[in-house]
Amino acid sequence: MGDRTHTHTGAAGRAVTADRPASLRNVVLVGHSGSGKTTLVEALALTAGALNRAGRVEDGATVSDHDEIEQRRGRSVQLSVVPVEWDGFKINLLDTPGHADFVGELRAGLRAADAALFVVSAAQEADTVAGTTRSLWEECAAVGMPRAIVVTHLDTARTPFEEMSRICGRIFGNGDPDAVLPLHLPVQGHAGPDGHAPLTGLTALLSGRVFDHSSGERREAPLSGGRRGPLQEARARLIEGIIAESEDESLMDRYLAGDEIDVTTLVGDLERAVARGSFHPVLTAAPAAEGARQGIGTVELLDLITRGFPSPGERALPAVTTPDGVPRPAPVCDPAAPLVAEVVKTSSDPYVGRVSLVRVFSGTLRPDDAVHVCGHGLAGSGGADRPCHGADVRVGALSAPFGGQQRPVDHCVAGDLACVSRLGGAETGDTLSGDGDPLLMEPWTMPDPLLPLAVRAHGKADEDKLSQGLARLVAEDPTMRQEQNQDTRQVVLWCMGEAHAEVALEHLRSRYGVRVDAEPHRVPLRETFAARSVGRGRHVKQSGGHGQYAVCEIEVEPLPAGAGIEFVDQVVGGSVPRQFVASVEKGVRAQAARGVASGNPLVDVRVTLLDGKSHAVDSSDAAFQTAGALALREAAADTRVQLLEPVARIGVLVPDAYVGAVMSDLAGRRGRIVGTEQASGERTLVRAEVPETEIGRYTVDLRSLTHGTGRFDRAYARHEPMPPQRADRIREAHETGTKGS
Structure with a gap:
């Protein structure tokens, strides 16, 4: 695997097809933004002959052809598929976005693939590698998907390859770092003025062969004496790792007895262990130098894909x-x-x-x-x-x-x-x-979008197209959810993050011709009475002909949370005619829906109709509806109306190192910690209850606080009284807005 001298050129510029599942490989590339996934795909396509040396196929297309949004942002936001041919195999390379906001595209790639290449950059911090890829690695492990690791950017590395290999073993080894080992050691040239040494070739650990690319072509070269020590140490560890995963139990006894295990046997066991998903090789790759036909490590990587990764027929299919x-x-x-x-x-x-x-x-x-x-x-x-x-x-x-x-x-x-x-x-x-x-x-899971984006049509011409554009956007993107909030009267798009929201707005404009404006998202609040109160509604008007006459007296008292609006008729003596009692109730409920203090719905009160007056000619259904609404407003003016805010029950999963910071942050959001639970992989699940007004941007803030390693879920718990100072500010803003309109 990776020891052959290839001059394969593939089938440049033609649509490749395969009629046998055994000759197919579907491989998804996973990694953080900037890890070099798209560059790696281009390097593999060049080596396989799907691209020419200018990075193009016959019709002028390139692997990295991007739409307008990707060109403007300078990064991928969607899944891209690039098929290449190698030694009679068709390989579908699925290049996924690295930004966490576009996890839907990544999950689509995982669903379509049978194996995964985790691309990590030696130029990035180790924490970045761990935070953005560990959860995806665990997802692949849960379904038994074979995985390999490709280290990129060694020429500008913060971390040398040997240290990167150890980091990968710690992050991805699941307690067994010997299941994550390099197949090759990089050969690097002399460091330049910036201290970075270019990658010039690879040494295959099993065979000891050196492949040099310094001339622009892949040629075999002799092994220098100074590299024999590190090579022997890494080779011994690799052989032990392969033998530990071998199905031939006699190999370990032979190895411990001092027998030399032939390379063919080791390569065969390695390939089977990779295909089973029990061994995860670490490789390195770099794009081809200008004018070169092959990138460094690309032949070895294509060999691994065709010989070590399973065909679609070897993978269990969804139920x-x-x-x-x-x-x-x-x-x-x-x-x-x-x-x-x-x-x-x-x-x-x-x-x-x-x-x-x-x-x-x-x-x-x-x-x-x-x-x-x-x-x-x-x-x-x-x-x-x-x-x-x-x-x-x-x-x-x-x-x-x-x-x-x-x-x-x-x-x-x-x-x-x-x-x-x-x-x-x-x-x-x-x-x-x-x-x-x-x-x-059987469905595949997607994370819940947790960042709200409230939108409205920019102009009259956009109103008719808005609902259709949003429907198509949500149908295309399963990580986006549309909500028509009846309480706040807002159209809300729930997104994965800020970048996801911005791309959604751009898609509405560029794809569907809909201009929309974003507006602050409003959390659905409630009102309730803090104490018993009474109110009198008097609606009397005379303007010639039939007038309007209705008087009603009500009592309002608070009820337990969740009780809603309860209406009780205690009128005696017919002071309010039977046919108008329902009118009073209708007026009360209509006013409760509009609110009595801040424009938010009134809930959890009992309204009792006590008395009233009517007129034989001027009383009407409309008049008593108005009187009922007036009575409720008067009752509210004579007591304290509490503002209720929704409280979310959230679970925050973070590495242990960030538990203190997360709990402190939640406390600053008026959150109550309910408890903590130890989770796998040195992580903790923090359970808390937090007002929803405090976590509108929590998905963005948590990502920043934990360097991309934390995630959370949320569910509505209940409404609770808002602190008086905050409630007063909302009421004042409502009164100012009402007067201004």
């Missing part, structure tokens, strides 16, 4: 059920089997409309096939707002993605990926199956 939830036999990765596929990403193209990136798990997908599309919303992504849906549609044109380009293909077999146009209203996470046998795949 399937009928749309009614009846379990069905698991699909098989066979082109001749019934169709089971999934939409892993949805995007919009200005020329062809909605385009769906589909992973075919079973069967073969062809243009004009009649398929059933069935979806249930993604778990954790506001699925309650996206109910189960199904429809029979006809598949449009198929194409193979290549970065931002698509190339037509005539079919897509089990294990492969394709872009599909005209797939009806299919959304990310939907299942495609034969139209006569509808199936639904």
Whole structure:
């Protein structure tokens, strides 16, 4: 693995296809922003011949072709697929965004892949590596996904390769650092004035062969005497790690007895351990020098992918059920089997409309096939707002993605990926199956979006397009949730973070032609009476003809939290005619919905109608509604009205080192710590109750406080009285706004 002298050039500029799942590899690249994932994909594509030395294919496209938003921001915000050929294998390289806000694109890549390359930069701090990748590493481990690690930026390294290898073993070894070991040692040239030494080649630990790239070509070179000591030490540790994972238990006895284990046996055991996901090799790679045909370490990495990573048929496929939830036999990765596929990403193209990136798990997908599309919303992504849906549609044109380009293909077999146009209203996470046998795949989870973005149409022309644009945006991005808040009368987009929110606004403008303005998000508050009070509503008007006459007297008293509005009729003697009692109640409830002190709904009170007066001619339903509202306002003016704020129950998962800082921060947000629990991986779960007015930006603040290592979830707990000083400020602001209008 990585010891061969390749001159492979691949199939430049052509859409590559594979008709056998065994010849396919789907690999997702995971890593922090700036770790070099896209550069690595370009280097692999160049080595495999999918790009020329100018970094382009025949039609001028590049791997890093970005849309307008990515060009402006200088970083990826969406999943990109680049297929390359290597030694008869088709490799789908799935390049994912590194920014935490675009985790939806990353999860889509994980769903479509069968193995993962974790890209870590030696130019970044070790804490950055740990914070942004450990949770994803654990997700891959939970499903048994094979993983390898690629160290980049050794030429500008803060940390030497040997130390980076030890850091990776500590972070990713799950208590067994000997399961995370390098396959090669880098060869670096003389340090320049800046102290950085260029990467010039690699030494393969198992074979001891040195591959030198200093001339611009990959050539074998002799091993220098000064490197034999470090090589032997690293080689011995690697051999012990491979033997520990070997299925041949006699190897360890032979090794301990002093026998020399042949390289072929070691490489075979290494490949099997990598495919099982029990051993995780550490490699290094660098882009090709100007004019060179191959990057450093790219041949070794392509060899690892084709020989060590599993084919789609070697991976367990997601469970399937009928749309009614009846379990069905698991699909098989066979082109001749019934169709089971999934939409892993949805995007919009200005020329062809909605385009769906589909992973075919079973069967073969062809243009004009009649398929059933069935979806249930993604778990954790506001699925309650996206109910189960199904429809029979006809598949449009198929194409193979290549970065931002698509190339037509005539079919897509089990294990492969394709872009599909005209797939009806299919959304990310939907299942495609034969139209006569509808199936639904087990959903993949998405984190809840926790940053609110309140928007309104910029102008009259945008109002009609806003709802359609938002609906399409949410259908494409399962990490975004739309809310029409009836209490605050705001349209709220729940996003993963600030960058996610900014991209959403840009997509509305550029893709759907909708201009929107962001406004401060308002938390739905409540009002209630602090004590018993009485009020009299008198509505008397005479202006010729029939007038308006209604008088009512009420008593208002507070009720326990959650009781709502209770209306009681205690009128005696018919002072308020029976037909107008309901009118008083209607007026009271309407005023309660509008609020009596701050413009927020009144809750948890009992309103008792005690007495009133009427007129045989001038009393009416409308008059008694108005009198009921006036009575409630008068009762509120004679007592203290409490403002209630929602309290969230949150769980914050952070490394142990940040527990103190997080608890102190929560206290500053008027939070109450409920308890702490020890979690795996030297982490602690802090449980607390915090007013929602204090955590509107908590997803952003927590990321900053914990260097990207913390995450949290939230759920509504209850409404509680707001501190008087804060409540007074809100009431004053409401009164000022009311007078101003």
